Amino acid sequence: MAQCRICNADYTEFINFGSMPIANGFLLPQDYESEYFFEMRVGFCENCFMVQLIEQPEREQMFHEDYAFFSSLSKGQQAHFKIFAEKLLGEYLLSDSSFAVEIGSNDGIMLQHIAQAGVTHLGVEPSENVARAAREKGVNTTSQFFDEDFAAKVIEQYGHADTISSANVICHIPYMHSVLAGVKMLLKPTGVFIFEDPYLGDIINKTSYDQIYDEHVFYFSVSSVANMLASHGLALFDIEHLEVHGGSMRYFIAKAGSREISPRVKAQLHLEKELGLEKIETYEKLRANIEKSKDDLRALLEKIKIDQGRPVIAYGATSKSTTVLNYCDLGPELIDFISDTTPIKQGKFSPGMHIPVKPPEELYKAEPKFLLLFAWNHAREIMAKEADFKNKGGQWLCYVPEVGILP
Ligand code: SAH
Numbered sequence: 001m002a003q004c005r006i007c008n009a010d011y012t013e014f015i016n017f018g019s020m021p022i023a024n025g026f027l028l029p030q031d032y033e034s035e036y037f038f039e040m041r042v043g044f045c046e047n048c049f050m051v052q053l054i055e056q057p058e059r060e061q062m063f064h065e066d067y068a069f070f071s072s073l074s075k076g077q078q079a080h081f082k083i084f085a086e087k088l089l090g091e092y093l094l095s096d097s098s099f100a101v102e103i104g105s106n107d108g109i110m111l112q113h114i115a116q117a118g119v120t121h122l123g124v125e126p127s128e129n130v131a132r133a134a135r136e137k138g139v140n141t142t143s144q145f146f147d148e149d150f151a152a153k154v155i156e157q158y159g160h161a162d163t164i165s166s167a168n169v170i171c172h173i174p175y176m177h178s179v180l181a182g183v184k185m186l187l188k189p190t191g192v193f194i195f196e197d198p199y200l201g202d203i204i205n206k207t208s209y210d211q212i213y214d215e216h217v218f219y220f221s222v223s224s225v226a227n228m229l230a231s232h233g234l235a236l237f238d239i240e241h242l243e244v245h246g247g248s249m250r251y252f253i254a255k256a257g258s259r260e261i262s263p264r265v266k267a268q269l270h271l272e273k274e275l276g277l278e279k280i281e282t283y284e285k286l287r288a289n290i291e292k293s294k295d296d297l298r299a300l301l302e303k304i305k306i307d308q309g310r311p312v313i314a315y316g317a318t319s320k321s322t323t324v325l326n327y328c329d330l331g332p333e334l335i336d337f338i339s340d341t342t343p344i345k346q347g348k349f350s351p352g353m354h355i356p357v358k359p360p361e362e363l364y365k366a367e368p369k370f371l372l373l374f375a376w377n378h379a380r381e382i383m384a385k386e387a388d389f390k391n392k393g394g395q396w397l398c399y400v401p402e403v404g405i406l407p
């Protein structure tokens with residue numbers, strides 16, 4: 001039994017994905033021998049309802065000067081964060097002395113708009129290469145990991161914050177109590193902490209188990225978030241369900257008692273109870289669905305690639321795909337290569353299974369009949385961009401929410 005990072009209770013493992021590499025650890029053959037693996041097991045805490053990885057690699061193994069994920073490569077995400085920045089500017093950053101902090105600001109996809117509006121801001125981004133890209137856009141960025149000690153230094157240098165925001169980062173940080181203590185200390189009395197992460201309800205509904213990988217140590221629900229805030233004098237006052245990353249939840253948090261709580265919070269807590277997010281049986285069912293998805297995907301690829309001898313190329317070398325490839329044991333014998341627009345991934349090989357990653361030009365040259373959609377969360381953007389492939393009779397293979405050919 002492991003101990004819950006939030007409430008210290010013993011909690012129950014419900015799935016073991018086996019040996020996993022670093023999800024964003026794209027590598028060259030000379031590095032295969034020293035490639036790092038850990039056992040990826042997931043558990044559910046029946047006391048505070050948190051779903052979490054049992055073991056997570058050290059943060060420096062995942063976030064460093066060669067971090068492979070650049071937020072701004074997706075046009076959809078650019079639009080998403082522009083709208084979010086406008087919300088911050090229009091509702092919370094209204095005075096001349098306003099100060100905005102972002103935790104995990106990556107290449108400045110969101111903060112660039114805050115910077116352009118002339119508002120004092122600070123991006124906290126430990127991965128130096130993406131932090132540099134943000135600075136080049138005029139975003140004030142420090143290459144640090146956010147925690148309580150760091151929050152104290154921010155207060156010394158800049159004072160307290162009106163907004164602390166974070167997207168797809170809070171679920172990455174195992175030392176949650178230090179983060180929440182830092183947030184509480186850094187916020188002005190009227191300040192807000194707004195974060196968004198992939199939503200557990202969507203992961204369960206869609207069997208999108210590929211959201212589970214080393215970086216994501218927590219899989220949040222409204223009930224588990226409300227529970228983890230309680231001991232810090234912080235309160236969840238509103239939520240917003242988002243389409244991004246296959247279904248995310250945005251959490252609006254303030255010092256307890258400082259804001260009215262929206263009825264949406266209570267309604268979602270009720271819905272989560274009905275969905276069974278507070279029961280271990282739900283996670284046992286999820287495990288069964290994941291195992292079926294694995295069998296179905298292998299069978300589909302074996303039919304096309306081995307029985308019919310037709311090439312399969314994958315689209316998007318996502319972190320998520322590292323879980324699918326390694327868990328389903330899909331290697332170069334089933335997938336010819338992965339096409340990806342990220343320069344730092346191109347010419348390298350996928351973590352663990354060592355499938356080549358190539359630029360999209362190679363995909364167009366190959367004129368494939370089958371594309372396996374790894375970046376399924378960007379489906380709308382990709383379908384529009386790749387309409388030609390479909391028009392010429394190409395077929396998209398997908399595994400979320402079910403294994404099959406996209407209609
Ligand atoms: N916010 C962006 C990037 C998400 S990727 C987006 O939504 O697209 C996660 C980012 O969090 C990475 O850039 C990583 O370097 C950063 N990160 C990880 N741990 C962190 C921590 N403790 N403090 C601040 N940033 C962190």
Ligand code: TYD
Pocket residue numbers: 069073074075315316317318319320321339340341342375377378381382385
């Ligand atoms: P994403 O799904 O955003 O993230 P994660 O790594 O968190 O699973 O990653 C999208 C990947 O897909 C990224 O490497 C860029 C690539 N990509 C393309 O190759 N073409 C595209 O049109 C888009 C939108 C993304």
